[in-house]
Amino acid sequence: MRQIATPSSAVRASGFSLLEMAVCTVVIALLTGVLLQRLLYYREQAELAAVEQLAGVLRTALLLKTGQLQARGKEAEIPSLIGKNPIDWLTEKPRNYAGEYFAPTPAQVAPGHWYFDLKTKTLVYLISKEKKFPQGTANRIHFKVEFSRLPTIPAKQSGTPETRTVALTQVNR
Numbered sequence: 001m002r003q004i005a006t007p008s009s010a011v012r013a014s015g016f017s018l019l020e021m022a023v024c025t026v027v028i029a030l031l032t033g034v035l036l037q038r039l040l041y042y043r044e045q046a047e048l049a050a051v052e053q054l055a056g057v058l059r060t061a062l063l064l065k066t067g068q069l070q071a072r073g074k075e076a077e078i079p080s081l082i083g084k085n086p087i088d089w090l091t092e093k094p095r096n097y098a099g100e101y102f103a104p105t106p107a108q109v110a111p112g113h114w115y116f117d118l119k120t121k122t123l124v125y126l127i128s129k130e131k132k133f134p135q136g137t138a139n140r141i142h143f144k145v146e147f148s149r150l151p152t153i154p155a156k157q158s159g160t161p162e163t164r165t166v167a168l169t170q171v172n173r
Contacts, residue, residue, distance in 0.1 A: 047112070051125050054094060054114070055143060058123070059168045061089040062145065066166060081166050082145050083121035087114070111139070120144075122171065142171045 098115040111128035148167035
């Protein structure tokens with residue numbers, strides 16, 4: 001005998017209830033929030049790595065420049081490198097280098113860019129995100145070419161001149 005389906009015995013339509021939809025929305029919102037927080041952290045870390053990488057490249061360029069002067073017998077010209085713009089020693093300027101300024105305005109140099117301050121003779125990086133950078137920096141990191149004294153050798157003979165060179169150092173302003 002065949003049974004006829006009645007509305008009461010019909011299979012209930014499947015789908016999301018309003019409660020299930022709300023729970024899914026909350027879970028997706030939480031996962032999105034965690035993902036965005038991690039992406040911002042990695043963006044800040046990438047910015048810090050880029051600053052450290054360019055500073056390393058500039059230190060290498062300075063080392064090559066001093067080595068070139070020493071090889072030519074022009075050690076007396078090494079102090080002339082102090083206060084110079086280290087970007088000039090690169091074969092190609094970074095894309096985020098804004099140029100040389102005496103007192104740049106925010107319209108001239110955007111966050112995330114480098115510039116050379118002609119007044120203080122420092123290379124400055126404007127931080128785009130201030131939270132994660134070390135040493136309590138406000139919104140700028142300053143680098144300067146200065147004299148640097150090399151470590152002394154304990155077995156050094158007396159009367160030997162002190163070894164001094166130039167180095168690109170981070171300065172606090």
